[in-house]
Amino acid sequence: MDICIIGAGYVGLTTAAVLADIGHTVYCTDVDEEKIKKLQQGIIPIYEPGLTEMIAKNQEKGKLFFDTDSKRYMADCPCIMIAVGTPSAKNGSADMVYVKGVIDALSQTIRTPKIIILKSTVPPGTADWIEADLQRQGVDKRLFEIVSNPEFLREGTAIEDTVHPDRIVIGAKQSEAALKVQELYQNLQTQFLITDRLEAELIKYASNAFLATKISFINEIARICDAYHADIMEVSRGIGMDRRIGPRFLQAGLGYGGSCFPKDVNALNYVAAAKDIQLDLVQAVKKINRSQVDIYLNKITHSLGKRSDKPRIAVWGATFKENTDDIRYSQAIVLMKKLIRKGYQVYAYDPLVSPKLSSVVWCSNPYEAVEQADLLVVATAWSAFLEADWDRVKALMKRPVIVDGRNCLNRKTVEMYGFEYVGVGRP
Numbered sequence: 001m002d003i004c005i006i007g008a009g010y011v012g013l014t015t016a017a018v019l020a021d022i023g024h025t026v027y028c029t030d031v032d033e034e035k036i037k038k039l040q041q042g043i044i045p046i047y048e049p050g051l052t053e054m055i056a057k058n059q060e061k062g063k064l065f066f067d068t069d070s071k072r073y074m075a076d077c078p079c080i081m082i083a084v085g086t087p088s089a090k091n092g093s094a095d096m097v098y099v100k101g102v103i104d105a106l107s108q109t110i111r112t113p114k115i116i117i118l119k120s121t122v123p124p125g126t127a128d129w130i131e132a133d134l135q136r137q138g139v140d141k142r143l144f145e146i147v148s149n150p151e152f153l154r155e156g157t158a159i160e161d162t163v164h165p166d167r168i169v170i171g172a173k174q175s176e177a178a179l180k181v182q183e184l185y186q187n188l189q190t191q192f193l194i195t196d197r198l199e200a201e202l203i204k205y206a207s208n209a210f211l212a213t214k215i216s217f218i219n220e221i222a223r224i225c226d227a228y229h230a231d232i233m234e235v236s237r238g239i240g241m242d243r244r245i246g247p248r249f250l251q252a253g254l255g256y257g258g259s260c261f262p263k264d265v266n267a268l269n270y271v272a273a274a275k276d277i278q279l280d281l282v283q284a285v286k287k288i289n290r291s292q293v294d295i296y297l298n299k300i301t302h303s304l305g306k307r308s309d310k311p312r313i314a315v316w317g318a319t320f321k322e323n324t325d326d327i328r329y330s331q332a333i334v335l336m337k338k339l340i341r342k343g344y345q346v347y348a349y350d351p352l353v354s355p356k357l358s359s360v361v362w363c364s365n366p367y368e369a370v371e372q373a374d375l376l377v378v379a380t381a382w383s384a385f386l387e388a389d390w391d392r393v394k395a396l397m398k399r400p401v402i403v404d405g406r407n408c409l410n411r412k413t414v415e416m417y418g419f420e421y422v423g424v425g426r427p
């Protein structure tokens, strides 16, 4: 099938690459001319393992194209997928300005029957609203069907998650439209859930809020482990062995960040409040996540003790998680800002990014960052950090103390090298 994808962000690009790879002809469009020019030359604007290769392969095969002329492809393709961003507005709601822009463009182009797939994460009722808006703008209802088809990919493993999803959720008013969307993915081995549009929209918000809840829950249990000198890693393993709970997203650490959890948790709160529902649990999830960085800050201050000089802290990792160059809502950055505010010197290193942050000194490798450091914080679980040359690190540091912000290091190994290890919920 010929598919027009609107939005060449994380979701749009990955979906475009995978749909082209399984045999469709995909036209991915974006308003950003610079981005499209680069994509046409095979330069990918984000770091995502495997994405560059998959895009290049399908461009070569004549299955994947990038263009700024979205109206042309909206008019030509029978299937249009909306994958534009829905960032957090000031009041916590999802900002629908980009979606609205696409709908206005669509209203001017629909002349033949279209399936419009809503991939962007949107509040419940959006598909209905789009349907009404298109009709209000004079588009004949018989010419289009809106289908909600949320995306569950994670940055860093986006290709794997799109090729082998746990499930594909398709929310449609008519079963014919749902089946057409199911056909798009027929070459993927997965299970399909065909449901109504409102339910599909809510599944996305509820999934992200639930995963964020798992993380805040384990971080709260880690606080109890700290108080009782118990090991959260063991507690987490034991909890996860219960198939009703499952082992994933039970890794205690600095808390969650990224482009989805913080924004979607806020948006869920907003849509609930609009119906006079107070989400106590979701509020608590946010609160725990916010205070998680302070737990580490206290550990750092405690380890450094009272000092007359300005302690030097090395921070490894700035992205919100490993294998991405995304720093949106990164807890590592929140921590760096708080360290600076406390009056510490911060020397940081990340394998991919060095964002402008007042008073943070960016280093060109992890070893440069630890020179003369009083303490090292591992804030993102990049594999390069897990496999560091600990002998070298120890020789460079002033005090051999490691604060493991992701409980990701092999504690026995670093202790063997003579470091003092501080995690969260680690006795």
Ligand code: UDX
Pocket: 151, 152, 153, 154, 155, 156, 208, 211, 215, 248, 249, 250, 251, 252, 253, 254, 255, 256, 257, 258, 259, 260, 261, 320, 321
């Ligand atoms: C998330 C959802 O997983 C995905 O389904 C949705 O489509 C988009 O949002 P993403 O934000 O890319 O994906 O990454 P994810 O792996 O979910 O991690 C989110 C944050 O939680 C990261 O900051 C990560 O470090 C943190 N995290 C994750 C934990 O602190 N503990 C865990 O056990 C898992």
